[in-house]
Amino acid sequence: MTAARGAVLDLLAQQSAPCTVGALAQALHQHHNTVREHLDALIDAGLVTRTRAAAKGRGRPAWLYVATEQDAPMATQEYVGLATALAAQIARTSADPQEAGITAGRYWGQDLARRSTARADSSPASLGDAYDEVLDTLDGLGFDPDPEHGSDVVRLRRCPLLEAAHRHEHVVCGVHLGMVQGLLEEAGADPVGVSLEPFAERGACVLHLPEQLPVRAPGSEA
DSSP, rough: OOHHHHHHHHHHHHOOOOBBBHHHHHTTTTOOHHHHHHHHHHTTTTTTEEEEEOOOOSOOOOOOEEEOOOOHHHHHHHHHHHHHHHHHHHHHHHHHHHHHHHHHHHHHHHHHHHHHHHHSSOOOOOGGHHHHHHHHHHHHHHHEEETTTTEEEEOOOOOOOOHHHHHSHEEEEEHHHHHHHHHHHHBBOTTTTTTEEEEEEEEEEEEEEOOOOOOOOOOOOO
């Protein structure tokens, strides 16, 4: 198996739900036809299967691909479907879908931080712990964060909602950015300078997360 074909299979194996060629091509920075050729070869090898997506409107439904060894629980797949539906609704109804996603994500991040503190039965994370708290949370959620030593770059090697992010990038990636902001805010840090570049590199989104962040002023908004 070639390295390029292996990269397609690895990406599929990481997903909680089937993906389209478009989502895989965007994440891998490859042409749709190239990814499709790799998928056809992987299907012939018995490593990938495909099914038709549900029909929506006119036109033939897209193919959905899944790694043969992937066995994500049905509940997980349903949550992915729900997240995609919610992102679509925000994209259709919000005047600023990205900002709406960021706002929702901030509340989510703050709630994650509070529940983490409650489970640990300790005081809220200190400002010095904020960076590690974000990395630990991202890892637990399946983003596979890979910080670059000596810089503010954290590569997110996986996306738990790849197909949803492909369809509604501004909303889904906005939620992920807002989640990081909310985690930092709950730790007392001001998330100034924190940003997210979706699909910035082949196989990775790039989160800019300074290790040293200023203290958040009381009552301030990100």
